[in-house]
């Protein structure tokens with residue numbers, strides 16, 4: 166397969182960026198989008214051109230490192246799929262593919278396709294944990310959790326913190342990310358006691374870091390590679406309301 | 415204050431004041447339906463709500479509505495500025511998947527509604543625009559009541575005035591098409607099963623409301639309501 170690529174290139178955080186055109190040929194349909202970029206980079210290196218800088222780690226959709234905007238969608242046009250998992254057979258032979266970094270004021274571009282996502286870490290540090298002392302490894306069934314709660318918490322815990330929700334949101338809000346953490350931790354017995362303070366501190370940190378507020382556009386849900394749903398945001402809103410009333414009392 | 419400095423807190427007050435404004439619109443629409451009963455009905459209704467008995471609740475409602483409107487506009491503007499700052503650019507080409515025209519234009523349709531509101535009050539409340547066809551320009555009706563019916567009919571017989579009102583209702587529809595459901599989501603109402611239902615219900619409610627308001631100018635233009 167062959168493709169015409171338009172790739173955003175930018176030398177550093179302060180440097181102006183622009184799109185560069187590249188033609189790639191002999192692409193095997195089973196290659197992932199990242200492998201296609203690897204192949205292009207080898208050719209660029211041979212020519213003495215600096216390779217395109219991008220991030221990846223697991224390359225199996227579980228670490229959340231590889232996000233980029235492909236053809237106008239965070240993680241590309243394939244639903245519930247990370248960039249590293251998109252195969253080139255998902256595109257038409259000869260198609261023009263535009264690749265650019267995630268865009269948000271809180272995600273400054275570092276180089277080419279790499280953005281700084283420390284803002285999400287700061288939000289986690291504000292409350293995305295349980296501080297209960299758990300002692301040595303507990304017996305697996307010592308604390309019983311209803312099946313529905315397990316499933317619900319597990320679905321929310323699927324969030325890999327890739328930042329696609331922020332990139333897709335017209336307000337660059339991190340509500341879906343925060344909502345996933347609140348739903349995941351707050352549904353389980355270990356996380357429940359701190360739910361109120363968590364809802365307050367994480368949403369406050371979200372604003373402090375420069376993420377926008379939620380306008381319920383639901384673009385986040387459309388791009389989330391892990392299928393996190395906006396009902397979790399409604400749940401976060403309930404948790405926030407409860408916590409605010411508690412603080413008042 | 416901590417509540418209002420939180421992004422969700424701001425949105426919740428936005429949603430609550432929006433719902434109050436929407437409920438006002440529903441009440442307003444119910445009042446408007448009396449115009450279809452003819453001159454006797456609407457003039458009687460108008461005289462009623464302006465009678466001494468209704469003055470205290472009317473003024474209370476006005477104060478509450480004005481406060482809600484002020485808060486809604488102030489918070490909406492603040493959120494709009496903050497959100498624009500957080501998202502200066504969304505890349506060279508953005509494909510929207512779930513966000514429709516309605517949700518993406520909330521601030522602008524809000525401003526247009528404000529402009530319309532000022533015009534509407536100058537027209538029917540303060541009689542300072544279109545003064546020659548305002549209630550104060552006509553003699554009372556046979557029962558000695560201000561002749562609101564005549565003013566409405568003569569106003570909407572002018573295509574420019576009717577057209578302005580119809581456009582304004584389209585804008586109200588666009589704003590509430592997202593607004594009604596959005597407030598419920600912000601207040602944390604939807605669950606997994608109810609979310610799509612509530613979303614559709616909000617859109618239907620917004621459309622019905624705007625269509626209801628639009629019916630009066632349309633009825634006058636088509637001659638269904640005439641003097």
Ligand code: HEM
Pocket residue numbers: 378379380381425426428429431432433435436439486487490491493494520521522523524525527528589590592593594596597598600
């Ligand atoms: C008849 C008058 C109005 C009604 C019934 C109404 C209703 C609503 C509702 C229910 C919402 C949803 C709140 C949420 O997303 O949680 C909303 C949002 C909004 N309204 Fe209004 N509104 C009215 C007038 C205005 C005016 C005059 C403005 C002027 C600027 C305005 C600006 C906004 C903005 C900017 C939002 C979006 C907030 C956001 O995206 O976070 N509205 N409105």
Ligand code: FES
Pocket residue numbers: 220221222223224225226227228229230231232247248249250
């Ligand atoms: S590289 Fe780990 S999710 Fe893509």
